[in-house]
Amino acid sequence: MSAANLRARVRAEMTEEIKSVARRHLATDGANLSLRAVARDLGMASSAVYRYFASRDDLLTALIIDAYDAVGEAAEHAATGGTTPLERWLAACHAVREWALANPHEWALIYGSPVPGYQAPQDTIVPATRVLLLLGATLAGAYQSGVAPAREPLQGRFAEELTPIAESFLPGLPARAVADTIAAFFQLCGAVSSELFGQLNKSVEEDRRGFFEYQMRGAATLAGL
Amino acid sequence: MSAANLRARVRAEMTEEIKSVARRHLATDGANLSLRAVARDLGMASSAVYRYFASRDDLLTALIIDAYDAVGEAAEHAATGGTTPLERWLAACHAVREWALANPHEWALIYGSPVPGYQAPQDTIVPATRVLLLLGATLAGAYQSGVAPAREPLQGRFAEELTPIAESFLPGLPARAVADTIAAFFQLCGAVSSELFGQLNKSVEEDRRGFFEYQMRGAATLAGL
């Protein structure tokens, strides 16, 4: 079995190397990533890359899943540091922002404009919900421990739509909490993307972290934290 | 002068037609727009287009400015309908979302991932602030008419950074109101982009407008409205 294991390990390393070079290419080419350029950088023929990824879109999918997992893990790791739910919540938000600042092109890949002509397969759905799930779980903990007070139930059709989602998403969490979690997550995405994509321009330069925290405290307040 | 006027008018019409076809191409090519493809659709040689736009990036810049102006005008027009500041604020937000739903690729162009290799010239800055300015003016009106209560001043370094901005942005508006306006604008961008770029997935399908309004009411609350 040793030869097979070796083959598998070499293959895995090669796969990682291709992805690593491809990630660097995201910086210059954005989403319109070129398999040939990646192969050139690796000193191999473009046709050889097809033994690792069946198509350009498959490579893109791998990068997308990795990015979702990386930002999710950063948030989860940061959240373990806090003692109160609000601290854990804010720590997760800061971790997401810092990951985005460190990996702007990967952020753009998962939260920016859709790649033209690319259709995300089912495999990306679960990793895509990691950060959202973490926020939801944090809020659920706050409700259960009584740190956050129960709130009036939502009215409106979208609340009815969210009720079954709430059940499977995090059992016991009221529909309103799910709505608040999604809203806060969208606010997080908006704040990070706006800063990253240049909407802040020159209005805040020194203390962007402080302004971000101000925004995230607002989102947490709306969620009942 | 009539001949000169005619020439100018024909040129303006041709320019508009090129932009119109280019806008359609945004749908399939995204930001990596091709001058040749546009020329092909117009039945003209690619070299002829260079008489109207010096480069691909110049065409992109024109599209970007048009898009900022279009969404800005939609928001401004919608805001005139409301009677209270909150109504005007929400009307502007809904108008922005509806414009985005009707023109998703132009939205992606201005609020999505930056175009790789494209550097926005100064010309885009003023049109880019139209929606933000409208929200700020609405909030300023609410403060001045006493509809919104004065709030505690901000603390933190970013507040100091925002103070001079507040002066030139909308005189008389406290730094906190400017911060709240920017935060609300980011939340608006986040909610629209998340819906448009597929982050909602299948969680809310029927009443997305209602969920959006829920989010925007939250943002307005945080701003003091």
Place this chain on the structure above:
DNA sequence: GTCTATAAATCGATAGAC
């Protein structure tokens, strides 16, 4: 201001030798 023609590249994907 429109055309043809061209330069000098790029790309995804495949075929087939080894």
Place this chain on the structure above:
DNA sequence: GTCTATCGATTTATAGAC
């Protein structure tokens, strides 16, 4: 699994005739 070679397309941008 890597290579060469290839197909059939694409692109930005320019030169020069009319």
